[in-house]
Amino acid sequence: MRDDDTIDDQGARRGMTGRSDDTPSSVQVGVLGEARTRRSLRTRLGGLVNLRRRPARTRVALAAGVLCCLGATAVAGAQALPAERADDRAGTEAALAERSQQAASRAEVRTPVTIVPDATPASPTTASPTTAAPTPSATRTTRPKPRPKPKPRPKRIVPVAGLDQAQMDNAKEIVKAGRAMGVPRRALVIAVATAMQESNLYNYASGVLPESQNYPHQAIGWDHDSVGLFQQRPSSGWGEVGQLMDPAFATRAFLNALLEIPGWEDLPLTVAAQAVQISAYPDLYAQHEWRATEVVAAVLV
Template structure:
């Protein structure tokens, strides 16, 4: 009976073959490196959460980074929230927050539109007369009396006097030769109305007229002519009446 074949040699040859590696397995070296990197990252994140490297102090440069981040965030907010107008752009291309805080330039008030055949200069003088009366809380009738008086006395022009050379040194719109009478209301310095310099100022002259009108007892019940004459003491007392309608239109236009 033949002896059985021994397969020891075959098994030994198979034993000498290196084991097959699984596709999902990793070399030990790579696993160790990956594990070490993960550990380092974990330690770094933990230390960052603690605010330092374990000694309770922020790492070098952390405060500077935080300050830079805060400044950048504030700059973005300044660009998006503009105060009072468009932000100016600096040479670097960023908006300057301080530029939006600069005060706006004041605008000049609009000049009144002339009415009743007046020039712009005459209308400006009428506005001064009305504005002074309003500040003094004078009633509307007083404004009409004052404008009618100025229409008669100076045609609503700030006149110098040919007899007072000093008056020509101040802003004026022509001149007259009625004694030493000057200004919108032709008031005389020699009669105690004020100095030449004062009376050549339309606002001062208007105030002087209103204060004198206040002193007239019952002036509200007087006609425009009688009220004006009680202040001016003119040689032509009835000349003011013809200006009442025109003066009323001017006061109405000035509101």
């Protein structure tokens, strides 16, 4: 026998199934959206859960109805999908168009913005380093250092009385040494004339004393150990070899011996020279007196 409750219940489910037959069209499904579809699915799934409480026939009938509803929903969703994709495509195209307009607006020429600095006046207690009045620095006037005066070059005396430059330079050394001693002019003439006779105003070294050749010299003689402008002999006590090779030292040695002769100023030149030199030819000094006088005058100018 049939159970009326079961039949009625089947009828009730068929009514629910019948309501599922009123599935909205593809247009309506697209408009109603995903919410109504989800709610319909939950309703049908709930029916499947309750099948376990129903008799076998009722469960079979309800399962068949649910499957039919699911198939209809799938077909409707498949029909509505292109419409939804079309709506999405339209929305995407609209968004792209809006972005392109924004990019175009960004590509337009922009008006430069002028930044106005803050016009708030600075506090009177704090002075800005840019507005502070510069403190004048003390200017130091540096005077140029005076240039050192160049040392005066020794005056070069033009040779006179038939002398060459070496002879004239030696005569100058004799006059210079005599002036340093403060001797009178007559003593200078006697000294120059004596050197003219003894060495011809050349600074001689000695071949007998090889040591003498280690000093500046202009000729070499062989008259015993006589050296220098005045041919003074170290063996006679005039001085060391190196000292007698110095024109200044040799001149001082000669003049010191001349000044020791009493009344030398009034003696003839040849007598005065011979008193100092003690030469084997005492009369030969006189021949150089006039030349010696001219040379001394040229140096003292």
